[in-house]
Amino acid sequence: MTTPKTFRWGIMATGRISRQFAQDMKNHVPDAVLTAVGSRSTESANAFADEFEIANRHTNYKSLAEDPDVDVVYIGTPNNLHYQNVKDCLNAGKAVLCEKPFMLNGKQAQELVDLAQKKNVFLMEAMWTRFLPMHKALYEFVQHGGLGEIRMVQANFGFRTSFDPTSRLFDPVLGGGALLDVGVYVLAFAVRYLGMPTHISGYADIGATGVDEQSGYILGYPSGAMAVLTSAVRTQTYNEASLLGTKGRARVQERFHEGTTYITEVGDTTTSHHIPLEETGLHYQAIEVHRCLREGLVESPGMPHDDTLAIARVMDTLRGQWGIKYPGE
Ligand SMILES: NC(=O)c1ccc[n+]([C@@H]2O[C@H](COP(=O)([O-])OP(=O)(O)OC[C@H]3O[C@@H](n4cnc5c(N)ncnc54)[C@H](OP(=O)(O)O)[C@@H]3O)[C@@H](O)[C@H]2O)c1
Known part of the structure; x- marks a missing residue:
């Protein structure tokens, strides 16, 4: 099996932390390609895509989750949306790095950890520190x-x-x-x-x-x-x-x-x-995501699912x- 030289990232939401994440990725993760962005609005999607030279622009989050050009999605939406966003990505087979707090509650967190493990898809809470x-x-x-x-x-x-x-x-x-x-x-x-x-x-x-x-x-x-x-x-x-x-x-x-x-x-x-x-x-966690993907892991030992659930x-x-x-x- 060959491992990819680069990973194609989709950025979900164009707010403050997504912008910082994209900036750090551009500057410090040479084997990441920012391929797609998803936003609630066409204007924000286009502005973000122009700023970070991103090819695929989506005007809703689900369409980004299902973008065939994307390997891994970074989720930077407000806390209440994380559940649906992560679920859509996992169901589309996309690896996920989801902003903290991972979910609103433990029930949601357990359901999505179970889904990632069942689908054998990488999932991590963005506990970047x-x-x-x-x-x-x-x-x-x-x-x-x-x-x-x-x-x-x-x-x-x-x-x-x-x-x-x-x-x-x-x-x-x-x-x-x-x-x-x-x-x-x-x-x-x-x-x-x-x-x-x-x-x-x-x-x-x-x-x-x-x-x-x-x-x-x-x-x-x-x-x-x-x-x-x-x-x-x-x-x-x-x-x-x-x-x-x-x-x-x-x-x-x-x-x-x-x-x-x-x-x-x-x-x-x-x-x-x-x-x-x-x-x-913010990029150190993405380097860890790449390492885990290359090793075929569904969770990172540095931020394991059990810690997110705890x-x-x-x-x-x-x-x-x-x-x-x-x-x-
Ligand atoms: N790791 C860190 O250091 C760090 C720091 C700050 C925040 N965070 C986490 O990152 C997430 C986003 O925080 P943020 O500071 O980036 O927030 P923000 O600047 O308000 O951006 C959130 C983005 O989510 C989208 N969104 C969808 N529904 C929304 C709604 N009803 N109201 C506002 N925005 C909505 C918008 O993007 P579109 O218009 O493009 O759809 C918006 O730009 C949160 O979960 C937060 O806890 C992490």
Whole structure:
């Protein structure tokens, strides 16, 4: 069997993050060809295609999903559309890289993970931070026992934005709220080092649109390990993360999810590890997608389906405690 020299990408939606992703791909992934774009409007599809020299322009998402010239689709639509978009792509046999949060809830996530596995098609949540050089180095350090056994994970991700009930951050129809927008990053960090928790409890401040504007939550594990996490869209927090182990501790400096420096303190030795990042870093995950496709994998070991499901289930439990339901749930 021959493996392709290049992969043909379709970009679904032309918003802020799709634009950044396309830019990073153009600059840093030579074996990717941006072949198609899908948008709700002809104007946006054409403008995006002209900017990034994309040949195929689609004025609806399903038609992009079914484009025979596309191998893999990047999904950059609002949270509430991810379910249908991923489903259409998988049913058309397209590999998928879907923006975070993967789905609105665990039920949707489970259904699509099952579909990908049944169809033997690659599927990954775009948890891009996991593939950044610094985060890979930290993970390896911890895997090799550099900090001993992890007893506690702490992580915060919050920013203050103006209240706009129509924006994707606040509108429940679009899957708004801090937990799904940035809580997903602190959860992805905790789940990577500690796995699926057995205890979950949190408190949230619910705003005028009925979604969480800030919250704090604790995950507990049978070993006694715990994660203490916060997320916010109306409060600027110190966006740092730390791993506290039996042998030492590590701290990823602000903003941890796009981090380039972590500091370890093991015994009497403090070391600063600086590992720079090219551009915004959205392309590292695409390089991983290519690697997985060449190896015929349906999931990436760096962001496996089980981690995506664990994150979605923790979010379900927290939203259940806070009484937040999205339309249709
Ligand atoms: N990885 C990251 O760092 C990162 C950062 C920000 C956001 N995200 C994720 O990426 C997704 C999109 O976020 P974004 O910041 O790019 O949002 P955005 O700028 O609002 O763009 C979203 C795009 O989705 C399409 N869309 C379809 N229905 C829409 C609706 N009802 N309202 C608004 N847009 C609609 C539009 O594209 P068309 O008009 O072309 O159809 C729009 O341009 C979200 O899931 C978000 O969580 C990830």
